[in-house]
Amino acid sequence: MAAETDPPNADLSAPARRILVTSALPYANGPIHLGHLVEYLQTDIWVRFQRMRGQRVLYMCADDTHGTAVMLSARRAGVTEEAFVAQVREEHLADFDQFGVEFDHYGSTNSDANRTLCERVWGALTAAGRVEERTVAQLYDPAEGTFLADRFVKGTCPKCGAAEQLGDSCEVCGAAFEPTDLIDPVSTLSGATPEVREAPHLFVTIEPLHDFLREFVSGSPDGGAGAVPPEVANYLKGQFLGDPSDPKELRDWDVSRPAAYFGFEIPGHPGQYWFVWFDAPIGYAASTLEWCETHGENFEDWWAADASSELHHFIGRDITYFHCLFWPAMLKTAGMKLPDQIHVHGFLTVDGAKMSKRRGTFIRAAKYAEHLDPSYLRYYFATKLTPRWDDFDLNLGDFADRVDADLVNTVVNLASRTARFAKPTGLSETYPDDGGLFAAGAAKSERLASLYEAGDFAAVTREVLALAAAANKYVEDAEPWAMKKDPAKAEELQDVCTVALNLFRQAAVYLAPVLPELAAKTEALLNCECSSWEAAQAPLTGTPVSKFKHMLTRVDRAKVSQMVEESKAEHAEAEAADAPAATGGKDYIAEEALEPECTIDDFLKVDLRVAEVLESEAVEGADKLLKLKLGLGGGHTRQVFAGMKKVYTPESLLGRKVICCANLKPRKMRFGVSEGMVLAAGAGEPDIYILAADDGAQPGMRVH
């Protein structure tokens, strides 16, 4: 946990800011994975930066423990919910620890502090007349004894008849409906047939706060800044708030769930529990309350409406709605501190695609740390993080290249190529002429600080790397290795190393929020302090240099692949364990219903031929398309575009015999005309399996 004492303030004339920072609470129903880490690392970097600048920061987080999913997981595991979330908590904390994410306090939404604050907020909502009770009809699972959220019900679409559709919409025809409309609904929890039951629910009205919320997100007319970036404000206006001239009505929010539900029972409403999304954000405050109680601080100094502190939330863009509308509405009504800024980040993709368990790119934090140095990931994420909510990609090849090239070859190289020369003498007593390099780096201080402040870590790493690159050039030009051979140039050698090591240290200080371990190793090497921002302002002189030890090893590509392979294997095991035995596998016919009966004449209209893939290339600018030239014998060829690039590489198809529909009407596509279709099984990526003919089949033969 972070030090409580205030570090020296960067700007001695200004009092330190008091900043309360949160990351969204991870749900206590699963492990932390690389997608989660985007947010915790982003927040941790920002927090560490603020601390280096002398600000007073509280970094608060907690496990989000309530809800149906946790309740069911606990049942399945045969333990109480409390025992279940306690176990998950240990795992989460271990993961955060490995990645250097340092919270001041990590609470739980299932705590007395949270219950107390939920009651306080609830009391305020009730007193303000914002709470209404209404009856809601919902599907109920008699076997599990719980009401079912939409995603826990499957059934046949009432509109198109497609089977196995989830409770709220149909993937096949796109229809939207209520789960109670489903034909033959089945609980995915127990397999039981759910019954429709009515239960009272409590709703919170936020429409009266419409004007307040508009001002909150986009700023006040008198020039006050909004709490969210412009694109987020646009989204909220477009989706929920509308224009002042054409406002949309904000819907009431259903904040209760009937028993059985793992959560807090609502005072005065026996059998009704606060919905997990109601108590989750209150967990930010509850965590602070617990911290205050053990640190002799006053909770109101951080959470009262007029508290002089700042409140910053870091969230993913999927939960923008809750944090930017409901949450401020709750706080406003409860007379509590409003967020000053909500930092919204995008999602992580891996190798250009959504994280996929099947492909092994759904990687747990713990699995990553088994194989690779967490510093790599902290750095790589930093090179990608901006204040915008764009998604960004963890390209595993690029990841390894980038870490090696930037950190090992450029930054650490500065130390490793000169520390040995400097060890016998230490650093020079006075800082030598370096052509202005150190001063130029020092002059970057405020610019880099404002980039950190704005969350533009990508720009920070770019600029610091440019400094380190210039430093390498300095060493190259000075040729210390030549001086080493000439005893008369010992002083000159010491000077060159003094410059190189100071430039290295400057970079390490600037990168310290991202790479705290590198900063610590730099402190050990140079016997100095690297934990304050001002450390980059003045060069170090006359100090001893320790024996150089490797600070960061190159990325082992084999470990990267191993990590992916093992993640893949984990998924396969989990699937095998989940699959009910001897049910004959997945019901693909239910998933994609049979077409109406056809006659032999209908079938013969489709002319299927054996074809050989003569040419195969990926289509530039298309993610899914391969352009194939098919040989049908006798000199006949066809150009066919096939949407299977994500599953088959172009080379893997060359020379293969495939089955194609040879009389399909040619279709003009963006990249050319497609004159047929290659047959493959499966509903689409990643399930695409090309049909093949047995040996002996020749191109052009018809399939009967």
Place this chain on the structure above:
RNA sequence: GGGGCCGUAGCUCAAUCGGUUAGAGCAGCCGACUCAUAAUCGGUUGGUUGUGGGUUCAAGUCCCGCCGGCCCUACCA
């Protein structure tokens, strides 16, 4: 169905308010060097800025259509 965001070199990203010939790193190629973790330094190849229109003296940037991706949301719009 509605909305938001995104699309720039093989890869990852820059480009102030619309302003010169769209830049950088990595990878590739050529050369130099050898202190350093096959590191470093110099040079160099590589772009119809997804696509088609429009506005403008000037468009990667602004407007409209289309294609593609991600997300949110919805029997309202």
